[in-house]
Amino acid sequence: MTDLRAEAKVDISADVIKALSNAATTALPYETGGLLIGWRDGENVVVRAWIQLGTPNPRTNRFDIDAKKATKVLKHHLRMTSNPLEGYVGAWHTHPALAPPSGTDIETFGASAAATSAPLAFVVLATDGFASTAHIAWAGRSGDRVMIRTQKTITVERTKSE
Numbered sequence: 001m002t003d004l005r006a007e008a009k010v011d012i013s014a015d016v017i018k019a020l021s022n023a024a025t026t027a028l029p030y031e032t033g034g035l036l037i038g039w040r041d042g043e044n045v046v047v048r049a050w051i052q053l054g055t056p057n058p059r060t061n062r063f064d065i066d067a068k069k070a071t072k073v074l075k076h077h078l079r080m081t082s083n084p085l086e087g088y089v090g091a092w093h094t095h096p097a098l099a100p101p102s103g104t105d106i107e108t109f110g111a112s113a114a115a116t117s118a119p120l121a122f123v124v125l126a127t128d129g130f131a132s133t134a135h136i137a138w139a140g141r142s143g144d145r146v147m148i149r150t151q152k153t154i155t156v157e158r159t160k161s162e
């Protein structure tokens with residue numbers, strides 16, 4: 001049986017990766033995160049913008065999204081954007097070390113994807129302040145199962161500031 005979702009991917013622009021890397025570095029030693037904005041192209045998730053959500057209690061080992069605040073900020077963004085296709089397509093957060101998505105992260109991706117019929121993108125941007133690695137995952141429902149596919153990692157090299 002062919003499953004179209006097996007071929008689905010996250011299409012994320014280099015500009016977004018670079019911007020998330022900068023946000024991750026700025027937030028050190030804490031984690032930060034927010035929403036991914038874009039649209040779906042069939043089963044593919046196209047990411048073209050991002051929203052950072054602040055937190056009153058920054059932590060070094062987790063980042064929780066305040067759903068109420070996220071909804072408010074998202075509505076504001078969608079009112080301001082000139083692209084009518086744009087909508088919420090996933091979430092991102094940072095790791096203040098070169099650590100890949102944790103078991104908890106994967107569970108969170110799965111729970112988010114299980115709660116919606118459309119596929120989602122997830123990005124974990126890990127940085128030690130010099131090098132950054134973007135871990136990109138696609139998650140979507142296939143019948144009553146949730147598929148999570150780790151797509152690729154992109155390393156963003158940073159130059160030391162003098």
Ligand SMILES: [Zn+2]
Pocket residue numbers: 093094095101102105124
């Ligand atoms: Zn994480």
